[in-house]
Amino acid sequence: MFNHETVLLKESVDGLNIRPDGIYVDCTLGGAGHSSYILSKLTNGGKLFAFDQDETALRYAREKLKGYAEQFTAIKSNFKYLQEELQHLGINRVDGVLYDLGVSSPQLDTPERGFSYHHDAPLDMRMDLEGDLTAYEVVNNWTYEELVRIFFRYGEEKFSKQVARNIEKTREKRPIETTGELVEIIKQSIPAPARRKGGHPAKRIFQAIRIAVNDELKAFESSLKQAIQLLNPGGRICVITFHSLEDRICKQLLKEASSVPDLPPGLPVIPDELKPEMKLITRKPIVPTEEELAVNNRSRSAKLRIAEKR
Numbered sequence: 001m002f003n004h005e006t007v008l009l010k011e012s013v014d015g016l017n018i019r020p021d022g023i024y025v026d027c028t029l030g031g032a033g034h035s036s037y038i039l040s041k042l043t044n045g046g047k048l049f050a051f052d053q054d055e056t057a058l059r060y061a062r063e064k065l066k067g068y069a070e071q072f073t074a075i076k077s078n079f080k081y082l083q084e085e086l087q088h089l090g091i092n093r094v095d096g097v098l099y100d101l102g103v104s105s106p107q108l109d110t111p112e113r114g115f116s117y118h119h120d121a122p123l124d125m126r127m128d129l130e131g132d133l134t135a136y137e138v139v140n141n142w143t144y145e146e147l148v149r150i151f152f153r154y155g156e157e158k159f160s161k162q163v164a165r166n167i168e169k170t171r172e173k174r175p176i177e178t179t180g181e182l183v184e185i186i187k188q189s190i191p192a193p194a195r196r197k198g199g200h201p202a203k204r205i206f207q208a209i210r211i212a213v214n215d216e217l218k219a220f221e222s223s224l225k226q227a228i229q230l231l232n233p234g235g236r237i238c239v240i241t242f243h244s245l246e247d248r249i250c251k252q253l254l255k256e257a258s259s260v261p262d263l264p265p266g267l268p269v270i271p272d273e274l275k276p277e278m279k280l281i282t283r284k285p286i287v288p289t290e291e292e293l294a295v296n297n298r299s300r301s302a303k304l305r306i307a308e309k310r
């Protein structure tokens with residue numbers, strides 16, 4: 001069973017302003033919550049292409065959506081290959097692209113995937129099980145400097161140096177094999193008063209390693225740029241992010257794409273080629289309602305941003 005509670009479902013899919021005969025892309029298929037709702041709004045002429053790099057999610061979603069064989073195509077690929085994969089299928093323009101970033105609940109809740117600090121399991125954290133880089137490799141073989149860099153940058157962890165130093169000390173004696181061992185090292189590295197604040201003490205380091213293993217930020221940035229290029233006029237992008245690093249990339253890129261460049265003074269009208277490509281639909285992100293927060297804890301950090309191609 002693939003139990004993933006979809007976040008900001010109505011807000012994001014309604015945000016796509018779906019044309020029943022349009023072409024849409026769900027970059028993060030997962031449990032197909034958003035995809036099912038998009039498909040319910042399409043007629044026979046409409047198409048949905050959905051990406052996931054996780055074979056388990058694809059298998060589940062293909063079965064769930066088998067009634068939509070005409071309209072639905074699942075693609076096993078990283079969404080950083082958005083343009084290339086669509087081109088292979090003869091698609092050069094689309095009417096909407098959706099991202100619901102991060103990991104799904106089944107990925108988090110399956111101990112063997114090694115994403116969770118609540119279970120003791122081998123250090124893995126790959127969304128794509130065919131990927132070469134695992135959390136084991138990062139934790140055991142990356143240098144002290146590389147670890148400090150990712151813990152600061154991707155985890156915004158104040159005690160990055162202490163954690164990296166204790167990882168180094170431990171692995172000099174023996175390899176660090178499991179999430180449980182890593183959690184213990186993190187707990188020992190963070191002073192007790194700080195450990196009691198801000199949720200689970202391993203949360204930020206686990207986020208950092210997961211982002212590094214899956215190269216999440218670069219993939220998203222590259223994909224979002226491609227999505228902007230792929231859109232037809234009037235087409236929309238909806239992005240749901242779950243932490244400040246993803247949200248910053250999204251906000252920045254959409255802002256750049258929707259801003260007028262500095263113009264020479266006295267120019268009476270903005271020439272067409274200088275007009276921004278996008279228009280922001282949400283100046284401030286949409287966040288879950290109290291009702292959603294009450295039933296879905298995973299939604300608490302979600303932010304939805306929407307922009308439209310001019």
Ligand SMILES: C[S@@+](CC[C@H](N)C(=O)[O-])C[C@H]1O[C@@H](n2cnc3c(N)ncnc32)[C@H](O)[C@@H]1O
Pocket residue numbers: 004005006007027028029030031032033034035051052053054057077078079080100101102103104105127219220
């Ligand atoms: C939060 S879940 C999506 C849940 C889905 N919207 C639903 O309602 O069921 C994110 C999914 O995107 C996938 N994913 C994350 N980053 C990806 C990437 N760069 N390329 C392809 N799939 C990715 C993950 O494997 C995961 O299944």
